[in-house]
Amino acid sequence: xxxxxSRVADMEGQSRSSSGVSQLEGKIQELEERLHSEDxxxxxxxxxxxxxxxxxxxxxxxxxEERQQHTDQxxxxxxxxxxxxxxxxxxxxEVERVDVLRRKxxxxxxxxxxxxxxxxxxxxxxxxxxxxxxQAARRQTLDSSALSSDDDDDSLYDPSTITSILTQSNLxxxxx
Numbered sequence: 001x002x003x004x005x006s007r008v009a010d011m012e013g014q015s016r017s018s019s020g021v022s023q024l025e026g027k028i029q030e031l032e033e034r035l036h037s038e039d040x041x042x043x044x045x046x047x048x049x050x051x052x053x054x055x056x057x058x059x060x061x062x063x064x065e066e067r068q069q070h071t072d073q074x075x076x077x078x079x080x081x082x083x084x085x086x087x088x089x090x091x092x093x094e095v096e097r098v099d100v101l102r103r104k105x106x107x108x109x110x111x112x113x114x115x116x117x118x119x120x121x122x123x124x125x126x127x128x129x130x131x132x133x134x135q136a137a138r139r140q141t142l143d144s145s146a147l148s149s150d151d152d153d154d155s156l157y158d159p160s161t162i163t164s165i166l167t168q169s170n171l172x173x174x175x176x
Contacts, residue, residue, distance in 0.1 A: 001031060 007024065 001028070001035065 005028065
């Protein structure tokens with residue numbers, strides 16, 4: 001542009017025709033307008049670039065925040081999964097322990113039932129034996145021709161006698 005102005009000044013000094021000068025002045029004005037237009041475009045592009053850079057920074061910050069949040073969430077979920085696995089393991093251990101106790105209780109119950117049945121059988125046998133002995137004793141007393149006092153009959157059914165027989169039989173069964 002300076003060059004064109006110096007040309008214009010030289011031409012004015014040479015006293016050329018005014019039409020040549022006006023053509024050059026028109027060209028200068030046109031070039032100046034073009035220069036201003038390009039400056040405006042450049043400023044617009046620079047402003048647009050700055051806006052895009054700010055937007056890019058904001059997006060990068062948002063992305064970094066989201067990544068951090070996802071990392072934190074993943075870490076929390078990992079800890080939660082580990083805690084749940086530990087609880088499951090503890091639960092399974094407890095179930096096994098309770099199952100062992102249940103089986104032991106079931107065995108104990110079965111043994112108690114067997115003992116009860118054996119004792120019941122023994123009691124029945126002792127009752128039968130006691131009835132047989134008492135009948136035999138009655139026969140003997142009837143056969144001996146005289147009925148003795150009622151005290152003798154009562155001694156056959158004396159509770160202490162029955163208890164001692166049952167206790168002796170129980171001791172024999174328990175030692176088996």
